[in-house]
Amino acid sequence: xxxxxxxxxxxxxxxxxxxxxxxxxxxxxxxxxxxxxGAVLASSHASLAEELALWADRVYVIQDQSxxxxxxxxxxxxxxxxxxxxxxVLFGGTRxxxxxxxxxxxxxxxxxxxxxxxxxLDDGGLLLAELPTFGGRxxxxxxxxxxxPQMATLAPGAFAPGPKGSGGEIINCPWAAPEVRAVEVVAQxxxxxxxxxxxxAEIVIAGGRGIGSRANxxxxxxxxxxxxxxxxxxxxxxxxxxxxxxGLIGQxxxxxxxxxxxxxxxxxxxxxxVGMQRSxxxxxxxxxxxAPIFDLATYGVVGDCRQFLLELKRHLAPSRPVDEExxxxxx
Amino acid sequence: xRALRIIVCIKQVxxxxxxxxxxxxxxxxxxxxxxVLNPNDYFxxxxxxxxxxxxxxxxxxxxxxxxxAEAVLREAISLGVDDGVxxxxxxxxxxxTLATAxxxxxxxxxxxxxxxxxxxxxxTDGETGQVGPQIAEFLGIPHAAELIRPVEVEGDHLLAWHxxxxxxxxxxxxxxxxxxxxxxxxxxxxxSLRGKMRAKKQxxxxxxxxxxxxxxxxIGLAGSPTRMLETTLPARKTRSKMLEGSLAEQVAALxxxxxxxxxGKAGGRP
Ligand SMILES: Cc1cc2nc3c(=O)[nH]c(=O)nc-3n(C[C@H](O)[C@H](O)[C@H](O)COP(=O)(O)OP(=O)(O)OC[C@H]3O[C@@H](n4cnc5c(N)ncnc54)[C@H](O)[C@@H]3O)c2cc1C
Ligand SMILES: Nc1ncnc2c1ncn2[C@@H]1O[C@H](COP(=O)(O)O)[C@@H](O)[C@H]1O
Numbered sequence: 302x303x304x305x306x307x308x309x310x311x312x313x314x315x316x317x318x319x320x321x322x323x324x325x326x327x328x329x330x331x332x333x334x335x336x337x338x339g340a341v342l343a344s345s346h347a348s349l350a351e352e353l354a355l356w357a358d359r360v361y362v363i364q365d366q367s368x369x370x371x372x373x374x375x376x377x378x379x380x381x382x383x384x385x386x387x388x389x390v391l392f393g394g395t396r397x398x399x400x401x402x403x404x405x406x407x408x409x410x411x412x413x414x415x416x417x418x419x420x421x422l423d424d425g426g427l428l429l430a431e432l433p434t435f436g437g438r439x440x441x442x443x444x445x446x447x448x449x450p451q452m453a454t455l456a457p458g459a460f461a462p463g464p465k466g467s468g469g470e471i472i473n474c475p476w477a478a479p480e481v482r483a484v485e486v487v488a489q490x491x492x493x494x495x496x497x498x499x500x501x502a503e504i505v506i507a508g509g510r511g512i513g514s515r516a517n518x519x520x521x522x523x524x525x526x527x528x529x530x531x532x533x534x535x536x537x538x539x540x541x542x543x544x545x546x547x548g549l550i551g552q553x554x555x556x557x558x559x560x561x562x563x564x565x566x567x568x569x570x571x572x573x574x575v576g577m578q579r580s581x582x583x584x585x586x587x588x589x590x591x592a593p594i595f596d597l598a599t600y601g602v603v604g605d606c607r608q609f610l611l612e613l614k615r616h617l618a619p620s621r622p623v624d625e626e627x628x629x630x631x632x
Numbered sequence: 633x634r635a636l637r638i639i640v641c642i643k644q645v646x647x648x649x650x651x652x653x654x655x656x657x658x659x660x661x662x663x664x665x666x667x668v669l670n671p672n673d674y675f676x677x678x679x680x681x682x683x684x685x686x687x688x689x690x691x692x693x694x695x696x697x698x699x700x701a702e703a704v705l706r707e708a709i710s711l712g713v714d715d716g717v718x719x720x721x722x723x724x725x726x727x728x729t730l731a732t733a734x735x736x737x738x739x740x741x742x743x744x745x746x747x748x749x750x751x752x753x754x755x756t757d758g759e760t761g762q763v764g765p766q767i768a769e770f771l772g773i774p775h776a777a778e779l780i781r782p783v784e785v786e787g788d789h790l791l792a793w794h795x796x797x798x799x800x801x802x803x804x805x806x807x808x809x810x811x812x813x814x815x816x817x818x819x820x821x822x823x824s825l826r827g828k829m830r831a832k833k834q835x836x837x838x839x840x841x842x843x844x845x846x847x848x849x850x851i852g853l854a855g856s857p858t859r860m861l862e863t864t865l866p867a868r869k870t871r872s873k874m875l876e877g878s879l880a881e882q883v884a885a886l887x888x889x890x891x892x893x894x895x896g897k898a899g900g901r902p
Contacts, residue, residue, distance in 0.1 A: 407769035412857030
C-alpha cells in the first residue's frame with residue numbers, strides 16, 4: 302500500500318511526454334507518504350524499462366508485442382494492481398489514459414478522479430485532487446476516502462517532472478498479460494510528425510478571434526517559426542478554421558506551461574486560461590485594455606495584434622523589409 | 633450491414649453557456665438555468681440513426697436522471713430513436729461516474745439484448761469522459777473511444793476508426809461493443825415534424841433500482857467511491873505591467889524585457 306504507481310504510456314518504443322510529469326508528481330507523493338515509486342510499462346522495448354528505472358524504484362514490465370488496446374491493457378493493469386496493491390495509481394490525462402483508466406477503475410470498483418491539475422495529501426494519506434470545473438470558473442477538490450487504490454488522471458502539462466531516483470529494479474510480469482484478445486488493430490494512420498509540438502514547448506504563441514483571418518494566422522505562424530515557438534489557439538480560432546484542433550489550448554484542449562506565452566487577440570475566457578495560466582511569463586496583446594487576459598498577463602500590449610505581429614517580425618527578421626500591404630488581411 | 637439493436641446513452645445537462653458562478657461565494661447558480669441534451673450526445677444519436685437507416689434495426693435512448701430528464705429522451709425520439717428508458721429514483725442520486733456507469737450497465741442488461749452501445753465522448757457538466765468506458769467494463773464488452781468515421785458492421789463484428797494520441801486507428805471489434813462518439817464526426821439532423829408528434833405521444837419506460845436488479849450498495853451516493861470535498865474560486869494573479877506608447881514602442885519595450893528569453897537577434901534592435 303506504500304507504493305505510488307504511474308502508468309508509463311508508450312507507443313512505438315517511445316514514452317509519452319506526460320510520463321515524466323507523472324514520475325515527477327509520483328515521486329513527490331511517494332516521499333510524502335514514506336513509500337516508493339513504481340512505473341508500469343507494457344512494452345517489449347528493454348531500453349524503455351531501463352530509462353524508467355532511472356526515475357522509479359520499481360519498473361513492472363508487461364512484456365507484450367501486441368498493439369495497444371484498452372481491452373487487454375485494462376485487464377493486465379488490473380491484475381498487476383490486485384497483485385501488488387499500490388495505494389495510489391496515476392495515469393496521464395491523454396486520450397489513452399482517459400480511455401484505459403476508467404476501465405481499470407471499474408474493474409477494481411474504485412474511484413477515478415479526472416483531469417487533476419494539483420494533488421495534495423492530507424495527514425492520513427488521503428489524496429486530495431484538485432481540478433478545474435465549470436469551465437475553469439471553479440476549482441473542485443475530490444477524494445476517494447473508502448476505496449483503494451486511489452486513482453487519478455493528471456492533466457498533461459499541469460505537473461512538473463521530478464529528479465532522478467537512485468536506480469530502480471526491473472520486474473518482469475509475463476503472467477500479467479491476458480491470453481484472450483477480442484479486439485484487433487487492423488490499420489493505423491499515424492499523425493504527421495509535428496515540427497514544434499505544443500506540449501513541452503519553451504515558447505508558445507497563440508492566436509484567438511482577434512487575429513481576424515486565416516491570412517493573419519499565417520503571419521502568426523511565420524512569427525512563431527522566427528521565435529522557434531509552437532503555435533496555439535483559442536477555441537474561437539479553431540472554430541473559425543484558421544488552425545487545426547490539435548492547437549487548442551484550454552479546458553478541452555491541451556495545458557501548456559512554457560517559459561513564455563504570447564496571447565494575440567485572445568480575451569482570456571476561463572476555459573482558455575486553465576490551459577496556459579501556469580506559463581512563466583505571459584504576454585497579452587489585445588486592442589481592448591479591459592480584456593480579462595490582462596489580469597493574468599506579465600506584460601500587456603494594447604493594440605492591434607496584426608500590427609503587433611508585423612512589428613515583432615520586423616525585429617526578428619530585420620534583413621527582409623516588410624511590405625505591409627501584402628501581409629495578411631486587414632478586416 | 634445487418635439490423636442492430638443500438639442503445640444510446642444520453643444525458644441532460646445545464647445549458648453550458650448559462651450556468652453561472654457567484655464570484656463572491658464561489659457557488660454555482662443553478663436557478664433558472666435551462667436544461668438541455670448534452671451537446672456531444674447528438675453525435676451519438678446521429679450515428680445510431682445512420683446505422684438504422686443503412687441496416688435496419690432499432691434504437692433505444694437511455695438516461696439516468698431526475699424526472700425532468702425525460703425531456704432528452706423525447707428529444708431523441710423526435711430525431712428518430714425508437715424508444716426511451718429513464719432510470720429514475722432517489723437512490724440513484726449523487727452518483728459519480730462509477731455508480732452512473734453501473735446503473736446504466738444494469739439498465740442495458742435488462743433491455744433484453746443489444747448489439748451496440750453508443751455514448752457521447754464527454755458531458756459538459758461531468759466532463760470526465762469516463763462513463764462510456766466504465767459501462768463497457770461493467771457489461772464485459774470491448775469499447776473504443778472517440779469514433780471519428782461511420783461504423784461498418786460485418787457479420788458479428790464491427791470496424792471502427794477512432795482517434796488516438798498517435799493518429800487514427802481502425803479496430804475490429806466483436807459485437808456487442810461500446811463506442812464513444814467524437815464531437816463533430818457527423819452532422820446531427822434536426823427533428824422532423826412527424827418525429828416531434830411521435831415524441832409527444834410516445835410512452836417512456838421508467839425504471840428504478842428494482843426493475844434493473846441493481847445492488848443498492850452500488851448505486852447513487854452509496855455506490856460512489858469519490859467525494860467532492862470543496863469548491864473554491866481560482867486565485868487571480870496581480871495586475872500586469874501594461875506597456876506604454878505606440879505599438880512600435882510597446883514592442884521595443886517588450887523585446888527589451890524579454891531579451892534573455894528570446895532567440896538570438898530578437899533583443900538586438902530596440
Ligand atoms: C464547455 C466549454 C469548453 C471550452 N473549452 C475551451 C478551451 O479549451 N479553450 C478555449 O480557448 N476556449 C474554450 N471554450 C470557449 C471559451 O469560453 C471562449 O469562448 C474562447 O476562449 C474565446 O476565444 P477568443 O478569446 O479567441 O475569442 P473572444 O472571446 O471573442 O476574444 C477575442 C479578443 O480579441 C480582441 N481583439 C479583437 N480584434 C482584435 C485586434 N485586431 N487586435 C487585438 N485584439 C483584438 C478582443 O478585444 C477580444 O478580447 C470553451 C467553452 C465551453 C462552453
Ligand atoms: N446520467 C447519464 N445518463 C445517461 N448517459 C450518461 C449519463 N452520464 C454520462 N452519460 C454518457 O456518458 C458520456 C460521457 O459522460 P461523462 O463521463 O460525464 O463525461 C455522455 O456523453 C453520455 O453519453
